[in-house]
Amino acid sequence: MVGIQAYGGYVPRYRISRMTIIQNMAWYFPVIMAVAGGEKAIANWDEDAVSMAVEAAYDCLAARDRKRVDGLFLASTTLPFADRLNAGIVAAALNLVEDGLSAADYTACQKAGTTACLAALDAVSSGSKSGVLVVASDQRRTKMATMFEMFYGDGAAALLFGRDDVIAEFIGAYSMNCDFVDHYKGYGKEFDYGWEERWVRDEGYGRIIPQAVNAFLAKHSMKIADFAKVVYPCYFTGTHRAIAKELGIDQSHLQDNLHNTCGDTGAAHPILMLAQALEGAKPGDRILVAGFGQGCDVLAFAVTENITKFRPAQGVTASLASRVEFTNYLKFTKFRDLITADLGIRGEANPNASLTVLWRKRKMILGLTGHLCTKCGTPQFPPMPMCVNPNCQAVGSFEDYEFAGRRGRVEMFTGDLLSPSVDPPAVYGLVSFDGGGKIFVDFTDCDLNQVKVGMPVKMAFRRRTRDQMRGFTGYFWKAVPQVQG
Amino acid sequence: MASGIRDKVAILGMGCTRFGERWNDSAEDLLVEAFQECIEDAGIDKGEIQAAWLGxxxxxxxxxxxxxxxxxxxxxxxxxxxxxxxxxxxxxxxxRGAVYAVASGACDIALAMGVEKLKDIGYGGLPEFSTALGITNSMWFPNMTAPGGFAMLATGYAAKYGLDIQEVKKAMAHVSVKSHANGALNPKAHLRRPVTEEQVLMAPMIAFPLGLFDCCGVSDGAACAIVTTPEIAKAMGKKDIVTVKALQLALSNGTEIAYSDWDGAHFITTTKASAEAYREAGIKNPREEISMMEVHDCFSITELVTMEDLHISERGKAPKDVLDGFFDRDGGIPCQIDGGLKCFGHPIGASGLRMLYEMYLQLLERAGQRQIQNPRYGLTHNLGGFPMFNICSIAIVGRYGD
Structure with a gap:
């Protein structure tokens, strides 16, 4: 039996109300007032498609043995590297076993997420792979005062495909591809370039999705009523409903397009919606999911009894509920580098990331892996040649010890206004991990006035540097204070 | 068994520039300024210097x-x-290099210099140091500055002793008020204006909970010392010979930043180096025997916590000693009599020698308006790096044979 073994999702903490955008930018382009409702999720300044993918992957794999994952496909249209496997960064952050791992980026199309799922299912069905993780993630920059700015949100989702203990069995799939270009982003361009909305709604989403779904149903001799949930993206909420009506889907069986709470997360969106559908699914439910972009992929799953035994670390619904409203539109535009604000001479420092160091220390820097001394049992970070315990100091007797999933507590901290940051003050401090070990580390997703000594933290993979001169993006882990405990 | 440095090396002469924003002077100009005062004080020819060190x-x-x-x-x-x-x-x-050279007998007369020209970078504060900790650390360390690194200590200290951060800030404020009062009397200090506790507490935040007046200045400066043996000094006809009583250094080994025992409220290195220094100097009760101190007040919280690590204040009692005026110029152990880093600023390479310069002046009763009565032992202390990984140096000087 082939299918989904685990799912997870990640929606970044900050939400910007569409009214906030309207209040700031409707003077320039009043048409944006047409989508005044709801809010969209916005990645923090130190997040991108890769870091959000890592969050979603950990959410998905929390209860799974990561050593058994032998395939990783990353789907995104906003990858930081044009040539350096972005999925490889995610794999390193997950500490996946390098030997035997197949990894690939699926990109350049909004349906890259569903296409990656089809490839994963093929690999698992053929027996060439036993556990393939698909992570889809997008963080699309948009120009200010555009409809894209209103519709697009940031987020990521992950699905683990395998043969045993599936929570949703794969029923079948249908794909069609056509060069319908509702929008495109040319090579080297910063922003999407879109065509007339009416045409995109009526001839794009509104025609291609029903066509593909009907072809799927015919191919598999199924009826739309066989499905408890139908999942497809369409950020035009009216069109989303109209497609359902045309296909005969009862509104109660239509998966929310998350327009009001999250916005459209691009290549991640059908996967994110599917992850949320699985959260509410019961054994026996059948779920149809479609991805749209230069055609359409349609996949169907039958939920098994195992669904009752699986829970992601947090899940999409909880991630959506864990929100902080972001009211400063100008700050949002700075986070996206849409405005020029001075960082001062101190902010000009731009040390070149050493690729030899990154290779040698990849487990430490990308995987947040330290040492566990096999002589005295002390967990420690950073990994060094001699044990840090003054009463031990053993040389070379270490096992890898992952700190990524561990909780810690703030021992000391500051909010530094001298340090160059696009989100001052730069909050950082010393964290001690439950179970031992410490780290001196940047904090993120927090307000200084809420941070206290003793407060619990969890670790999050974040973008640490973006070297505009050389085009390199550097990552490390940060501590996220858990204000609610 | 090594007998230590006590009374093996004498300070023959010292020099120190005015510290400040020396826009029109280079590091070379500053070195020469300090050196000229120093060699004149020593009363030797340049050709008699056999070896030199530069910090x-x-x-x-x-x-x-x-x-x-x-x-x-x-x-x-x-x-x-x-x-x-x-x-x-x-x-x-x-x-230390010059003193050890003389003590070893490798040379008769040695020169120690320190200089830092910080005001050629175009922005305030210390120069940006994202790569100063090595290429590997540059790829994962926090986006840190000096005030931020030390500010953390205040949160750790407050948590350890169950204090509200405002209580700690009040004691920190007095640390700065006291140093400004001293610096106002020193023509070589950079900042010479007294400040009030209210000014300190109301100052803009630099790195929570450190405000502007919790941070030392940044300046240019140089200082130097010429050292020899007490015998040579005597033979040269020197009276009131100042000698080195102790010189200690202690470095972190990663325990604070990576091992779970450290409380984040004290300096392991200072605690150790000061105990070693007292032993080397033959000091049994530092609170009674130390006459004066120049400690590394890069930030007010550093000075506050250091008083406990120097075994002067009991653990958790430094705020009380500070607020009682124990470290004021007329207190039990005057501290930062010259104004400290607070008023001199911190041209890094020069600071340790600048501190010794004040102790030297005090012991020779040349400190003018700042002169304290009958000083016996003067202690200097530097703290390099950050609370969780640092270098502590301690020197104790006094009169020869005393």
Missing amino acids: VCFDEVNIGKSALAASTALRLPNIAVTRVENFCASGTESF
Whole structure:
């Protein structure tokens, strides 16, 4: 039996109300007032498609043995590297076993997420792979005062495909591809370039999705009523409903397009919606999911009894509920580098990331892996040649010890206004991990006035540097204070 | 068993520039200014100096690597000149090199210099140091500055002793008020204006909970010392010979930042180095025997916590001692009598020697308006790096045979 073994999702903490955008930018382009409702999720300044993918992957794999994952496909249209496997960064952050791992980026199309799922299912069905993780993630920059700015949100989702203990069995799939270009982003361009909305709604989403779904149903001799949930993206909420009506889907069986709470997360969106559908699914439910972009992929799953035994670390619904409203539109535009604000001479420092160091220390820097001394049992970070315990100091007797999933507590901290940051003050401090070990580390997703000594933290993979001169993006882990405990 | 440095090396002469924003002076100009005062005080010819040390930290924005710039600036007679760098302990390291050279008998007369030209970078604060901790650390360390690194100590200290951060800030404020009062009396200090506790507490935040007046200044400056044996000093007809009683250095080994025992409220290194220094100097009860101190007040919280690590204040009692005025100029142990880093600023390589300069002046009763009564032992302390990984240097000086 082939299918989904685990799912997870990640929606970044900050939400910007569409009214906030309207209040700031409707003077320039009043048409944006047409989508005044709801809010969209916005990645923090130190997040991108890769870091959000890592969050979603950990959410998905929390209860799974990561050593058994032998395939990783990353789907995104906003990858930081044009040539350096972005999925490889995610794999390193997950500490996946390098030997035997197949990894690939699926990109350049909004349906890259569903296409990656089809490839994963093929690999698992053929027996060439036993556990393939698909992570889809997008963080699309948009120009200010555009409809894209209103519709697009940031987020990521992950699905683990395998043969045993599936929570949703794969029923079948249908794909069609056509060069319908509702929008495109040319090579080297910063922003999407879109065509007339009416045409995109009526001839794009509104025609291609029903066509593909009907072809799927015919191919598999199924009826739309066989499905408890139908999942497809369409950020035009009216069109989303109209497609359902045309296909005969009862509104109660239509998966929310998350327009009001999250916005459209691009290549991640059908996967994110599917992850949320699985959260509410019961054994026996059948779920149809479609991805749209230069055609359409349609996949169907039958939920098994195992669904009752699986829970992601947090899940999409909880991630959506864990929100902080972001009211400063100008700050949002700075986070996206849409405005020029001075960082001062101190902010000009731009040390070149050493690729030899990154290779040698990849487990430490990308995987947040330290040492566990096999002589005295002390967990420690950073990994060094001699044990840090003054009463031990053993040389070379270490096992890898992952700190990524561990909780810690703030021992000391500051909010530094001298340090160059696009989100001052730069909050950082010393964290001690439950179970031992410490780290001196940047904090993120927090307000200084809420941070206290003793407060619990969890670790999050974040973008640490973006070297505009050389085009390199550097990552490390940060501590996220858990204000609610 | 080593007998330690006590009374083996005498300070023959010292020099110190005015510290400040010396816009029109280079590091070389500052070195020469300090050196001229020093060699005149020592009463020797330049040709009698057999070896020299130079302490400097931010060489890239300053005088460059090696000791060549110093050898060239002072036109030293093709002798050994060694550049040393150990963050904020660089000045004391330079002194240590010269003192150990004399103590070993390798040379009769040695020169210790320290200089830092910080005001050629175009922005306030210390130079940016994202790569100063090495290439690997540059790829994962927090986006940190000096005030931020030390500010953390205040949160750790408050948590350990169950204090509200405002209570700690009040004691920190007095640390700064006291140093400004002293600095106002010193013509060589950079900042010479007294401040009130209210001004300190109302100042803009730099790194929570440190406000502007919790931070020392940033300035240019140089200081130096010429050292020899007490015998040579006596033979030269010197009276009131000041000798080195102790010189200690202690470095972190990663325990604070990576091992779970450290409480984040004290300096492991200072605690150890000061105990060793008292032992070396033959001091049994530092609170009774130390007459005066120049400690590393890069930030007010550093000075506050250091009082406990120096075994002067009991653990958790430094705020009380500070607020009682124990470290004021007229208190039990006057501290930062010259104004400290607070008023001199912190040209890194020069600071350790600048502190010794004040102790030297006090012991020779040359400190003018700042002179305290009958000082016996003067202690200097530098703290390089950050609370969770640092270098502590301690020197104790006094009169020969005393």
